[in-house]
Amino acid sequence: MIIDRGYVKERMEGSTKYLLPSKLGLGLVHGYDRIGLDKSLSKPQLRREVGFFLFFLAVSLINYFRPNATWFKCAKGQKP
Secondary structure (H helix, E strand, O other): OOOOOOOEEEEEEOOEEEEEEOHHHHHHHHHHHHOOOOOOOOOHHHHHHHHHHHHHHHHHHHHHHOOOOHHHHHHOOOOO
16 A cells, blocks of 8 residues: 555565655655654554544444444344
8 A cells, every 4th residue: 555655665675575765755754743743643553543543433433323234244243
């Protein structure tokens, strides 16, 4: 995903693949860091926390408004 969006470029050295930040990727990290948040959005721990929170929020809202949603039952291991 980060390669497709142009945030990094792939470079192979022998059998080892390296991901190098592009100008876009460096600019994105610099912009996140300049926002002045207590935690940096460019760090993986915060991205993971935000992703989990957004997933939890989406599932909660769908469950509230559509408690019989088929995909939700399947995600919980139940038959639709």
